[in-house]
Amino acid sequence: xxxxxxxxxxxxxxxxxxxxxxxxxxxxxxxxxxxxxxxxxxxxxxxxxxxxxxxxxxxxxxxxxxxxxxxxxxxxxxxxxxxxxxxxxxxxxxxxxxxxxxxxxxxxxxxxxxxxxxxxxxxxxxxxxxxxxxxxxxxxxxxxxxxxxxxxxxxxxxxxxxxxxxxxxxxxxxxxxxxxxxxxxxxxxxxxxxxxxxxxxxxxxxxxxxxxxxxxxxxxxxxxxxxxxxxxxxxxxxxxxxxxxxxxxxxxxxxxxxxxxxxxxxxxxxxxxxxxxxxxxxxxxxxxxxxxxxxxxxxxxxxxxxxxxxxxxxxxxxxxxxxxxxxxxxxxxxxxxxxxxxxxxxxxxxxxxxxxxxxxxxxxxxxxxxxxxxxxxxxxxxxxxxxxxxxxxxxxxxxxxxxxxxxxxxxxxxxxxxxxxxxxxxxxxxxxxxxxxxxxxxxxxxxxxxxxxxxxxxxxxxxxxxxxxxxxxxxxxxxxxxxxxxxxxxxxxxxxxxxxxxxxxxxxxxxxx
Amino acid sequence: xxxxxxxxxxxxxxxxxxxxxxxxxxxxxxxxxxxxxxxxxxxxxxxxxxxxxxxxxxxxxxxxxxxxxxxxxxxxxxxxxxxxxxxxxxxxxxxxxxxxxxxxxxxxxxxxxxxxxxxxxxxxxxxxxxxxxxxxxxxxxxxxxxxxxxxxxxxxxxxxxxxxxxxxxxxxxxxxxxxxxxxxxxxxxxxxxxxxxxxxxxxxxxxxxxxxxxxxxxxxxxxxxxxxxxxxxxxxxxxxxxxxxxxxxxxxxxxxxxxxxxxxxxxxxxxxxxxxxxxxxxxxxxxxxxxxxxxxxxxxxxxxxxxxxxxxxxxxxxxxxxxxxxxxxxxxxxxxxxxxxxxxxxxxxxxxxxxxxxxxxxxxxxxxxx
Ligand SMILES: Nc1ncnc2c1ncn2[C@@H]1O[C@H](COP(=O)(O)OP(=O)(O)O)[C@@H](O)[C@H]1O
Ligand SMILES: [Mg+2]
Numbered sequence: 038x039x040x041x042x043x044x045x046x047x048x049x050x051x052x053x054x055x056x057x058x059x060x061x062x063x064x065x066x067x068x069x070x071x072x073x074x075x076x077x078x079x080x081x082x083x084x085x086x087x088x089x090x091x092x093x094x095x096x097x098x099x100x101x102x103x104x105x106x107x108x109x110x111x112x113x114x115x116x117x118x119x120x121x122x123x124x125x126x127x128x129x130x131x132x133x134x135x136x137x138x139x140x141x142x143x144x145x146x147x148x149x150x151x152x153x154x155x156x157x158x159x160x161x162x163x164x165x166x167x168x169x170x171x172x173x174x175x176x177x178x179x180x181x182x183x184x185x186x187x188x189x190x191x192x193x194x195x196x197x198x199x200x201x202x203x204x205x206x207x208x209x210x211x212x213x214x215x216x217x218x219x220x221x222x223x224x225x226x227x228x229x230x231x232x233x234x235x236x237x238x239x240x241x242x243x244x245x246x247x248x249x250x251x252x253x254x255x256x257x258x259x260x261x262x263x264x265x266x267x268x269x270x271x272x273x274x275x276x277x278x279x280x281x282x283x284x285x286x287x288x289x290x291x292x293x294x295x296x297x298x299x300x301x302x303x304x305x306x307x308x309x310x311x312x313x314x315x316x317x318x319x320x321x322x323x324x325x326x327x328x329x330x331x332x333x334x335x336x337x338x339x340x341x342x343x344x345x346x347x348x349x350x351x352x353x354x355x356x357x358x359x360x361x362x363x364x365x366x367x368x369x370x371x372x373x374x375x376x377x378x379x380x381x382x383x384x385x386x387x388x389x390x391x392x393x394x395x396x397x398x399x400x401x402x403x404x405x406x407x408x409x410x411x412x413x414x415x416x417x418x419x420x421x422x423x424x425x426x427x428x429x430x431x432x433x434x435x436x437x438x439x440x441x442x443x444x445x446x447x448x449x450x451x452x453x454x455x456x457x458x459x460x461x462x463x464x465x466x467x468x469x470x471x472x473x474x475x476x477x478x479x480x481x482x483x484x485x486x487x488x489x490x491x492x493x494x495x496x497x498x499x500x501x502x503x504x505x506x507x508x509x510x511x512x513x514x515x516x517x518x519x520x521x522x523x524x525x526x527x528x529x530x531x532x533x534x535x536x537x538x539x540x541x542x543x544x545x546x547x548x549x550x
Numbered sequence: 551x552x553x554x555x556x557x558x559x560x561x562x563x564x565x566x567x568x569x570x571x572x573x574x575x576x577x578x579x580x581x582x583x584x585x586x587x588x589x590x591x592x593x594x595x596x597x598x599x600x601x602x603x604x605x606x607x608x609x610x611x612x613x614x615x616x617x618x619x620x621x622x623x624x625x626x627x628x629x630x631x632x633x634x635x636x637x638x639x640x641x642x643x644x645x646x647x648x649x650x651x652x653x654x655x656x657x658x659x660x661x662x663x664x665x666x667x668x669x670x671x672x673x674x675x676x677x678x679x680x681x682x683x684x685x686x687x688x689x690x691x692x693x694x695x696x697x698x699x700x701x702x703x704x705x706x707x708x709x710x711x712x713x714x715x716x717x718x719x720x721x722x723x724x725x726x727x728x729x730x731x732x733x734x735x736x737x738x739x740x741x742x743x744x745x746x747x748x749x750x751x752x753x754x755x756x757x758x759x760x761x762x763x764x765x766x767x768x769x770x771x772x773x774x775x776x777x778x779x780x781x782x783x784x785x786x787x788x789x790x791x792x793x794x795x796x797x798x799x800x801x802x803x804x805x806x807x808x809x810x811x812x813x814x815x816x817x818x819x820x821x822x823x824x825x826x827x828x829x830x831x832x833x834x835x836x837x838x839x840x841x842x843x844x845x846x847x848x849x850x851x852x853x854x855x856x857x858x859x860x861x862x863x864x865x866x867x868x869x870x871x872x873x874x875x876x877x878x879x880x881x882x883x884x885x886x887x888x889x890x891x892x893x894x895x896x897x898x899x900x901x902x903x904x905x906x907x908x909x910x911x912x913x914x915x916x917x918x919x920x
Contacts, residue, residue, distance in 0.1 A: 054569045054908075096910075342797060369800030380798070388794040394787065402799045405784055412779050442570065 040067035042104060043197050043228035044089065044120075049098035051084055058084040062098070062254040064247055066197070071219060071229040073239040073260075076249035077272055077474040078445060082232045083125065085249070086199045090122035091115035102197075121190025122199040123183065135177075136170045139189045153192070160191050164221050179328065180211040187218070197228045204238055206328055209502060209535040216242050234272075236265045237503070248272055273475050281482050281507040283526075284490065286320040291353055292494035293339070293463050298348030298364070300334050300518075308334045310518040312348070316463065316494040318355070321485060323509030323526060324498040325534050331518035332498045333383060336465045339496075340380045341368045352376050355462055369406075379461035381453055383468050383498075389452045392441030396422045396433065399440055400455055425454035429480065446477030453484060464488050467498040482508055502531040516540055569908045577905045584901040585865065588894040595890065596873060600880035607876055614875025615868050630871060632759035632829070635766035636821060638863045640838075640845035642766075642773045643817030645854050646810050647700075648846075649777065650790040654811065656703065656718030657818045658842030659725030662835075664696035664819025665826040666729060668749065669833045672826075673736060676748025684749045685827075692823035693816045699725060700815015701808060708804040722842070726835050733834055745831040751824075762828040769817065774856040786810055818842070847895050862898075866891055 046064040050057070058081045066072045074082045087093045089100065091112040100107050102118050109115050115122070133141065140153045154170050161168060168184050177185070183203060190198060200219075204212045219229050219242065233239060239246050240260060248255040248271040255271045270276050293316040300309035309331050316322050326332055337343045339350055341363065350363040354375060361374050371378060386392040390399045400418035408414070422436040429450040433443055440448055449469065456464065466485065470478040485508070489495050499505045505512055509526040514537035522537040597607045617626025640657045647654040654660075668688040675684060703717035737743050754760035777783040789796045789806045796803050826833050848866065852859030874887035 054567055055571050340798070341800075367800060367802075368798065369802075372800060382798065384794065387792055388798050391788055391791040391795050393791050398784070398787075401784070402788070402795070405781055406800075411781060413781055413784055 040069060042066070043068045043102070044230075045101040045104070046085070046089075047099045047101065049085065049088060049095045049100070051081075051088060051093060051096050053084075057252050059088075059095075059249075060252045060254075062249070062252075064254065064257070066228050066230055068196075068228045069223060069226045070244040071223050071231060071242055073243035073246045074230060074232045074249065075234065075236075075239055075246050075268060075272060077234060078472045079251075079474070080249040080272075081252040082249055083201055086122060086201060086230065086232060089115065089197075090120055090199060116193055116195070118197070119195050120197045120199065121193060121195030123186045123190065123201065123203060125201045125205070132173060132175065134171050134173050135168060135185050135188075138174060138185055139192050157188060157192060160188055164191075164218050164225075166218065179206045180208075180215075183207070183215070196226070197230070198222065199230045199232075201232045202234070203231065204233065204235065205500070208327065208538050209531050210539070212238070235501075235503075236268055239268065240265065250274055269475065277475065277479070281479070281504065282486060283508060283510070284486070286317070286489065286510050288492065289317040289319045291315050292318045292355075293496075294351040294353070295339070296349045296351065298338055298350065299346050300331075300338055300343050301346050302334070308518050309338065309345075312515075312518070312520055314513055314520060314523065316496055318462070318494045319489055319492045320510040321489050321495040321497050321508060321526075323505040323512040324496065324515060325502060325505050325512055325538060326515035327538055328500065330515050330538075332467065332515060334518075335515070336380065336382070336467055336496070336498065339363065339463075339465065340378065341366050341371045352378075352463070377460060377462045379456035379459050379464045381449075381456050381464075381466040381469055383471075385448050385452050386441060389456075390440050390448065393439050395437040395439055396426070396431075396451055397436050399451060400425075400458075403455060403459055421455070421458055425451060425458070429454050429484075445472040446474050449473055449481065450477065453481060457484060457488060461488075461493055463494045463496070465496040465498075468500055469497070470504070471500070502534055505534070506531060514538055514540075564909050566907050567910055569906065572905055580901055580905055581898070584897055585894075588897045591897075592869065592873060592890045592894060595893075596876045596886075599882065599886065600876055602876075602880070610876045610879055611872030615872045628757055628759050628763075630867065631763050633867045633871065634860075634863050635759070635763045636825060636829075637841050637845060637848060637867060638859060639766045639769060639821040639824065640818060640841055641848035641852065641859050641863060642769055642856055643814050643821065644845055644849045645773065645852075645856070645859070646777065646783075646786055647814040648790075648849055649854050650786045650807065650810050652704070652707065652790075652807060652811065652814075653715045654700065654703075654718050654814055655715050655846065656699065656721045656815075656842070657821075657845050658838050658840065659718070659722035660696045660699040660815045660818030661822040661825070661838045661842055662722075662725040662729050662833075663699040664692040664822025665833050665837055666725075666732060666822070667691035667695040667819070668823050668827040669732075669743065669746065672746040672749040672831070673743075676746060681749075685751075688749050688823060688827050692819045692826075694819070696819015696822060697812045697816040700811045700818065704808050704811030708807045729833060729835050729837075742834060743832045747831070749827055750831050751828040759829070762824045765820070765824060765828075769820070770856045770860060777854070777856075782806075782809070844891075847899075851895070851898055866895070869894055 042065050044066050046062055049059055049062045051059040062085060074085070076082050084093060088095050089109065091109045091114050094110055100109060107118055109118065136150055136154045136157055139157055140150060157170055166184055166188060168181060168188070174182060174185065183206070203215060207215065219231070223229055231243065243260050245257055245259055246263065246268065247257040248268065250272060265279065266276070269279060295312060295314050297311050297313050298309055299307065299311055302308050312335060324332055324335070334343055338345055345364055348364065352361045352363055354361060356375065361376060363371055363376065366374070382388040391402070397415060397419045400421045401413065401415065404418065405413055419436065425431060426433060426436060431443070431447045431450045433447060440451055443451070453466070453469065469481050473481065485495055485497065497509060506526060506529060511523055512526050512529060512534060513523045514521045514534055516538055521540040524533060593604055593607050597604045600607065615626065615630050617623055619627055640661060644654055644657055668691070671684065671688045671691055675687060679687065699721055703714050703721060706712040706717060707714045733741060733743055751761045777786070785801050785806050788801060789803055793803050822838070825837050830837060844866065848859055848863050851862045869891050870887055873890045874884050877884065877886040
């Protein structure tokens with residue numbers, strides 16, 4: 038192989054205060070190949086790529102492009118080296134069309150939408166994008182927005198493409214489409230760098246894999262000569278089991294019956310449309326769907342945080358055998374009714390916890406109002422904090438460290454620990470392993486399984502279909518606020534769920550058209 | 551195109567990095583050093599402007615604040631404590647609102663309204679009511695007046711999400727005009743109300759300010775306990791940090807906003823009462839004298855901790871009195887002392903930048919290698 042190196046990193050180091058995000062990283066990417074950057078969350082993948090695309094500047098080390106040293110201090114510099122990056126969070130102007138967004142911000146002074154549109158069409162054909170150039174961004178799905186981002190950098194002439202976790206927001210079908218496009222670009226001689234932490238994607242797509250661990254460069258292997266377990270070991274630093282256990286549920290009884298709830302948000306959009314389902318004790322009910330399909334509103338409705346325009350939420354109290362309707366109750370009322378509902382929201386520091394408070398004060402969130410005294414009692418929360426730190430192996434200097442200083446995994450352990458400590462009968466968790474390292478993720482799965490064994494009705498909103506399929510007893514799929522299907526977790530496939538995820542949207546589109 | 555980029559061989563000279571890791575003692579060492587430097591600069595500038603020697607400037611400053619303390623004369627000292635008490639009381643009043651991230655910029659107006667109530671009581675009811683009853687009525691009405699002035703913006707914030715900064719500022723102007731009108735009514739066309747003899751706080755052992763100082767000292771301790779150890783104080787912190795979290799755990803956010811602004815306004819009202827019934831026995835539009843705004847800075851610089859606020863207000867009031875004495879000797883007006891106070895506050899705010907951020911200069915390694 039006499040491939041040309043497109044980009045070489047030499048001894049790159051980048052610090053954020055005390056955090057060393059990248060330490061002495063060496064890396065080479067060739068033209069005509071797809072290189073995966075693999076690493077756990079926080080291992081420094083995004084930071085490294087941001088230095089290539091001019092967002093950050095390295096503290097130490099050099100970058101070579103086409104074997105010449107390059108200094109990249111701004112995204113504009115990066116662009117002049119023909120480097121294009123598709124970020125984890127897109128940066129598009131919502132009210133503009135695709136073509137407008139693509140042309141926007143170019144400095145060559147000729148804003149000629151027509152000529153540009155022609156060229157965009159040519160690019161689309163060449164690589165197989167399916168997109169309507171006049172469609173406005175705010176009407177697009179996440180996957181379409183991502184396509185716009187990719188075409189944008191191609192239009193600007195990029196031949197080194199960096200994609201930061203592009204598949205995190207895609208369905209399996211969309212992912213496959215994207216991969217086909219990327220393969221075509223590779224065959225066209227472009228250099229593709231793709232960041233991910235999903236192993237099977239690495240294996241199916243890339244030519245070589247470079248692994249980062251805690252900011253350090255671990256090594257590069259040829260995809261054809263490696264395996265999932267070798268890659269995991271490189272990523273984590275030790276061998277670990279990648280199996281999630283799933284016991285048969287026993288003694289299941291209906292615990293929470295949701296009956297035809299509809300929720301309309303402030304803008305007048307129907308975010309939940311006649312949703313009905315039952316959560317049973319002793320089982321894990323998974324909820325799958327494209328991000329923003331109503332998952333958050335669904336959980337918040339049950340927790341008493343959304344106003345519903347119709348329907349009912351019935352809780353069957355195991356202590357009294359009475360049935361309570363939770364609709365239009367506040368969280369405080371729900372708690373006072375004796376409903377043991379725990380909720381791990383998606384936004385951990387913005388909703389589940391208070392970032393600037395320490396672990397003890399965060400423990401108190403659930404229990405502070407108990408009792409008639411005017412004053413707080415910190416003894417019990419403190420004991421609970423110590424117990425959680427010990428049991429869940431939370432890495433923290435002390436119980437009086439503000440939780441925002443903890444890493445993502447430890448923040449989540451604190452939150453999940455607190456919610457489980459309330460001995461719930463219903464436990465709702467939204468994206469509980471997002472941003473967590475592999476070890477912490479498995480710890481969370483184990484905790485959920487423990488709760489299931491104890492007879493808790495667990496509702497699990499997830500994004501990684503592999504995990505949903507492995508962990509959940511039943512999986513309910515939600516699309517645009519509607520339930521599009523409920524499948525058995527033991528017999529279903531990712532593809533089946535993927536189809537259900539987009540089902541309601543396609544129906545909706547054909548309705549319109 | 552690539553060659554145009556190659557010649558841009560420039561690197562940023564330095565960049566600013568947020569830091570989160572400074573140990574508390576180091577942060578306080580920086581603040582203390584800033585205070586020392588600030589004092590030094592104030593001394594230098596004052597000496598330059600007044601054409602006095604450096605040492606003389608400081609001696610005027612100290613004797614201006616403490617008077618002839620060493621000869622056993624404490625009047626100046628009491629006056630100093632009194633001025634601290636007023637500024638501190640306003641800062642304490644603002645603190646619960648600020649902790650809730652409700653930017654109450656209306657301490658001035660709330661204190662003026664809290665001062666209007668006592669003067670009305672003193673003039674209208676003074677001759678009619680027995681003294682203890684009068685004092686009680688004064689206390690209650692001034693608290694209510696301040697609370698009302700504070701809660702109006704809170705109600706609009708809670709239900710209509712109006713901007714509390716603008717709203718509270720506006721309320722200041724209304725309060726000022728109400729006072730102006732009342733002074734016009736009662737002053738018989740002149741701009742002053744002559745000191746009223748009824749309903750004055752009693753002097754304790756010859757000392758007119760004793761009660762004010764004790765009241766504020768008590769409020770300081772209570773506020774510390776309230777914010778740190780009470781359930782309501784905890785709710786304030788949660789609402790301030792994240793309203794979403796507050797809702798999630800079932801705190802009634804509207805209720806907390808209203809309740810906290812009642813407290814904040816009521817304490818401003820108390821300050822107004824201390825000024826009117828405890829100090830001036832009269833009122834005018836400058837009775838609070840802009841201290842409602844200085845108090846905002848005091849609350850911030852005190853990091854919402856009542857005891858640190860004591861130190862900060864003591865410092866600022868020291869400069870205000872001391873430098874104006876220096877200025878007096880050189881026939882400068884009070885603006886000079888205000889400029890100096892402003893300068894010191896600026897330095898203190900500036901030093902927070904260096905506590906929260908660090909500046910990194912670019913690596914020189916590259917040059918070394920070439
Ligand atoms: N702008 C920043 N300021 C401070 N720390 C940062 C910043 N960006 C990233 N980090 C830290 O650097 C480390 C690597 O982050 P990142 O590159 O985002 O990892 P990855 O993309 O692999 O998940 C993390 O510990 C993260 O907290
Ligand atoms: Mg990242």
